Amino acid sequence: MALKKIQFMDTSFRDGFQSVYGARVRTEDFLPAFEASLEAGITHFEFGGGARFQSLYFYCQEDAFDMMDKLRAVAGPDINLQTLARGINVVGLSQQPRDIIELHAKLFKKHGTTSIRNFDALNDTRNLDFTGRSIKNAGLNHQIAISLMGLPPAIKDRSVHSPEFYIEKLEEILEKNIPFDSLVFKDASGTTPPQIVKDTVKKAREILGKDRIIWFHTHETAGLGTAAIMAAVEAGADGIDLSKSPVSGGTCQPDILTIMAAFQNTNFTLDLDYHKVLKAESVFEESMKKYMMPPEAKQTSPMITLSPMPGGALTSNTMMMRDNKTLHLYPKVIEEMADVVAKGGFGTSVTPVSQFYFQQAYMNVMMGKWKKITDGYGNMVLGYFGKTPRPADPEIVKIAAEQLKKEPFTGDPIDILPPAYETSKQAVIDNNLPPTDENIFIYATCKEKGLEFLKGNAPLSIYYKEDEKPAPVTAPAPAQTPAPEKKTATLDNLLVTVNGKSYQVSVQPNTQTVQHVAPVAPIAPAAPVAPAKPVAPTPVPAQASTGSSPLQAPIHGVIIKIPVSEGQMIKEGDLVLTIEAMKMENEIYAHKTGKIDKIMVKPNQNVDEGQTLLSII
Secondary structure, X not given: OOOEEOEEEEOHHHHHHHHHHOOOOOHHHHHHHHHHHHHOOOOEEEEEEOHHHHHHHHOOOOOHHHHHHHHHHHHOOOOEEEEEEOXXXXXXXXXXXXXXXXXXXXXXXXXXXXXXXXXXXXOOOHHHHHHHHHHHHOOOEEEEEEEEOOOOOOOOOOOOOOHHHHHHHHHHHHHHOOOOOEEEEEEOOOOOOHHHHHHHHXXXXXHHOOOOEEEEEOOOXXXXXXXXXXXXXXXXOOEEEEEOOOOOOOOOOOEHHHHHHHOOOOOEEOOOOHHHHHHHHHHXXXXXXXXXXXXXXXXXXXXXXXXXXXXXXXXXXXXXXXXXXXXXXXXXXXXXXXXXXXXXXXXXXXXXXXXHHHHHHHHHHHHOOOOOOOHHHHHHHOOOOOOOOOOOOHHHHHHHHHHHOOOOOXXXXXXXXXXXHHHHHHHHHHOOOOOOHHHHHHXXXXXXXXXXXXXXXXXXXXXEHHHHOOOOOOOOOOOOXXXXXXXXXXXXXXXXXXXXXXXXXXXXXXXXXXXEEEEOOOOOOOOOOOOOOOOOOOOOOOOOOOOOEEEEOOOOEEEEEOOOOOOOEEOOOOEEEEEXXXXXXXXXXXXXXXXXXXXXXXXXXXXXXXXXEEEEO
């Protein structure tokens, strides 16, 4: 019997980066590995979209469209380069109106994309309709997705996230006549039991017939990835997603070499040269050796089956928790997620819903259960992202409506989104930037952070191995302070201490400013190192008047908006600041009526939990 060739997409350069490095990888670092992968005979790559759009502007000082152009130039015209879209969110965490959705497909086609995988975390097929038609109208291959997830053992309702549930969604897609070139069953958390995968794919094959392409995507996060892939191909899947070392396994997809081994003595083959793949992996490992490998990225965790945290979001969130100095709370947040998923209506734990789950769990840990409903989670349970698979908990819906001051919504989400092309264009013009379609789209999907990038003010926040080296330990010396270790100050080796915290700074000869890469551990806390000469004078915080009442930051984060000014009269409950943390904009309200006395912070400033932001008299 002839072997069945199983198609595969190499996810190393999109999902791999997102799952392992929080999507914070620069193009110049991995181009040699991409070239080696082409030489190994791989013809289908995931190369953009998902978190690898916003992250380039937020963390990497790179333009995602430039990155896509570079990879297409290296790949040539015939390689299938695929991106990931989040339904009507396309490549953002917020929903986009019809004009921006059409622009997304047009621009991605322009910048080298062959195919777009289009999914909706709630499996609301309305969110796949207009987006799918836009993809096809732009001349791209449309891979429509049904999102999978395993249910935690304690959940009694087994009617959702079952083979029957997924087949209902497939039938809805067919009834709506949404055009698609292939269908993918996408399990972002890697928690779907292999038997459910097998039963779902088998039934889908019966419905679609032998000529329609069925794909399967999973992660190794919970240790089920390889078993689930075998179940899918045995049931009739034509294609699968695989990755390469050092980003394979753990939070990412199983390795190409792993599946080549699993296919031995079966009727399946990837039809690749083992030695060429091994060489490509060696080049990839060499290319990425300077990047810090988060330990959680390479682990399989049985706890994920209890609280499905997608591999592609896990390290993105832990990276942000590192940024916000709250990584020690990660186990509590994961534990809290189970309740958040159940009460949120069982949407699939994949972006943006996985982010809503994590953000709400994070807030429940930081501020107490349901004390603060995040905007994303609140809008989801209220219906503004679409219909959840099952109704959200009525009490949570009530709390969300009260806190967000919004009524529940049952209509089509895209119908209430006003056009954004012209308003985004005006925002670009107002900032003295060229009103190109690319700049307009960057602003529409990335807002203020997109503008900061376009103006050359975006930070560089990539975790390299040297940032994680332990600080030297110096024994306490009560009589005198030991002299710090001398280092030559070069353009790529500066240590700056500001307000008692040490930062490694890299200055590069380009148009960007000096960038803070990442905080390093304080040196010799028992005997402080004399601070280096500051790059710029540290401003002295404004002093509050006697009798004023301080407003303190409830969380770590970055100040992004201050809509009030000193001397302004305000009422209790008025918006006074916005702090961004964990991709959330957290609005901070006045705790009393009075006059703004002093504002102690500025936009783009990092603040700690408990730090005084302003005072009111």
